[in-house]
Amino acid sequence: MNSDHTTHIMPVKVIVVLYIMLGCASSFLLVNSSANIGVNEYRDLISLLVDEKNARHMLENRLDKLEQFNLAVTKELQKDKNNRQQLIDENTKIIKDLENASKHLTILQQENDLLKEKYVNQSYVVDELLEQSKMNENLTDQFQSLSNSQEHLLKNYHVLLDQYLAFTSQDKANFVEKHDFNQAISRVNNSLLYANESIHNITLQTSLNREKILKTDIQLGFSLKVVDKAASSTNRLKFKTSLFNTDHVFNLSTGEFICTRAGVYFFTTTIVREPGIKEAFCEIRITRRNSNNIIATQITVGQASSTSGYASGTNSLVYHLNVGDKASLSYCHGIDHMHLSSSFSGFLIVSD
Incomplete structure (x- = not known):
């Protein structure tokens, strides 16, 4: 020029x-x-x-x-x-947005590593509790066997007692098996003492196991990534990949978390908006079982004055759930422009 x-x-x-x-x-x-x-x-x-x-x-x-x-x-x-x-x-501006997105991805990766480590630790606890549960079943079987033996011994005791009473009412010289009878009575008493001691030990061990299970809270939770744009709708944002999903508490096909243990839960979502629209948003929605009562908190990302660059935002919710309550990402806008790094996570803080 x-x-x-x-x-x-x-x-x-x-x-x-x-x-x-x-x-x-x-x-x-x-x-x-x-x-x-x-x-x-x-x-x-x-x-x-x-x-x-x-x-x-x-x-x-x-x-x-x-x-x-x-x-x-x-x-x-x-x-x-x-x-x-x-x-x-x-x-x-694009360079800054990419730097922010890179930092956010790094934070998500760190959170993912922590969740994986926590999942491994909880797996050890679950294995230990399962082993303890098997021991409880064995102890229960032993308890039942001892109870049956005790009933059998009590029947024999009554028979011997009847024989003893018959013996005392007759001439002692005519009862040849007096000595054997006393030994049988002694064996029955010893068996009853052993049975009572075994029952006491089983009851004590069962109580200890119950206390241990109550004190050890198996971690329930989920962590999801990779938005399934094709399967999602305005009423439900769905994901393809679960990084952590205890006992499949989060249903990927329906896009819902269903509470299986009452307690206080923590939920968090991060939405990353791609260029092309001004803003994108979703809400963390809690739906009560057998009720129309809905609790929701919304997150909006992007700027109303610009459609360029990437934008991200994070929102969290702490709430008490009962068994059967549901949590999901609903009332979403701009799903086609949500980046794959968008995520949704939740876990049990403390059970009732």
Whole structure:
């Protein structure tokens, strides 16, 4: 643009120089016209002056047009400069948005690593509790077996007791098996004592196991990523991948978390909006079982004045749920422009 501008300015300078030279030539002819000249020479002089005047008008018109052209070129240059600065500003904004998105992805990755580590630890606890549950079942079976033995021993005890009473009512000399009878009574008493001690131990162990289970809260929760745009709708945002999903408490096909243990829960969602729309939003919705009562908190990301660049936002909700209550991302807008890094997570803080 600068080289074209210089090219159009050079003829203006040349025309001005020609204009001055014509004026000087006219003055020179007029000054020297005092000499005796003929009619023809005078006519030629007038014709020359007329031609010079016409040429001057043409040069003035050309000069005006060139000045207008120069103004137009200057405006275009200024416009190009403004457009170039706007592109630089937009590029800077996009770079900042990408940096923010990168930082957010790093935070999400760290949260994911923490959830994975917590999941591994909870898996150990679950395995230990399952093993303890098997022990409880074995103890219950032993308890039942001992109870049956105790009933059997009690029956034998009553039979022997009847025989003892019959023995005491007859001549002792005629009861040959007196010594064996006393030993049988002693064995029955020892068996009853052992059975009672075993039942006491089983009851104590069962109580300890119950206390341990109550004190150890198996972690319930989920963590989702990769928005399923095709399966989602305004009333339900769905995801393709679950990073953590205890006992499948979050149903990927319906897009709902169904509470299986009453307690206080923490839910959080992050929405990343792609370029193309001004804003995108969703709400964390809690639906009570057998009730129309709905609790919701909304998150909106983006700017109402711009559709360029990426934008992200995070919102959280802490709420008490009963068994059968549901949690989901609903009332969504701009699903087609939600980035795959958008996420939804929730976990049990403390059970009732």
